[in-house]
């Protein structure tokens with residue numbers, strides 16, 4: 001089955017306005033960045049990949065699976081990291097939140113996976129820590145760790161560094177770079193995309209530039225003047 005994300009003439013309307021216009025794209029590179037002005041349709045585009053946004057017409061497929069028809073299957077393939085980790089931290093403590101990702105599996109399997117995840121992400125000393133007392137950077141790491149426990153093939157991150165200081169921006173960038181998963185990252189921080197494989201620039205619901213990072217970042221910079 002094709003290991004790509006395919007948009008076929010996708011049109012999305014929200015509140016009576018066309019937010020994405022007849023978008024046809026094949027995303028098969030490992031790391032894809034998305035830049036664009038506020039309201040240009042970036043979040044809507046990535047939300048189509050896991051069915052959070054629904055096209056009025058056209059089809060989105062993830063590894064050959066139609067997002068509209070096989071939403072549950074696609075959501076098992078696609079992890080989604082929001083800019084505000086509070087939106088996706090569900091349980092009271094760090095270990096419980098990680099365990100929640102694996103709910104339904106045998107207890108011993110969950111415990112072993114949570115233990116390994118705590119170690120991988122430097123959270124072992126915070127296992128019983130109330131999530132709401134974590135710093136912004138720690139919350140973002142926890143949200144990412146919880147997503148990765150589900151072993152998604154694709155990771156979507158929508159403005160993941162918005163609430164982070166520069167140190168944590170750099171940490172998150174290094175963390176993302178080291179992951180095996182295909183990644184689609186929306187950001188207002190072009191430097192985050194410097195070593196990506198491909199960068200799209202959106203403007204008013206259309207892809208106006210689709211290039212390597214240097215060319216796309218220069219295009220975006222000129223567009224924002």
Ligand SMILES: Nc1ncnc2c1ncn2[C@@H]1O[C@H](COP(=O)(O)OP(=O)(O)OP(=O)(O)O)[C@@H](O)[C@H]1O
Pocket residue numbers: 014015019036037038039040041042043044045
């Ligand atoms: N649920 C909704 N109902 C109506 N309009 C919506 C809805 N969600 C988004 N929109 C509109 O769709 C347009 C695109 O929004 P989107 O969030 O995709 O843009 P964006 O490029 O991610 O913006 P930002 O950089 O500000 O996060 C905006 O004009 C927004 O107001």
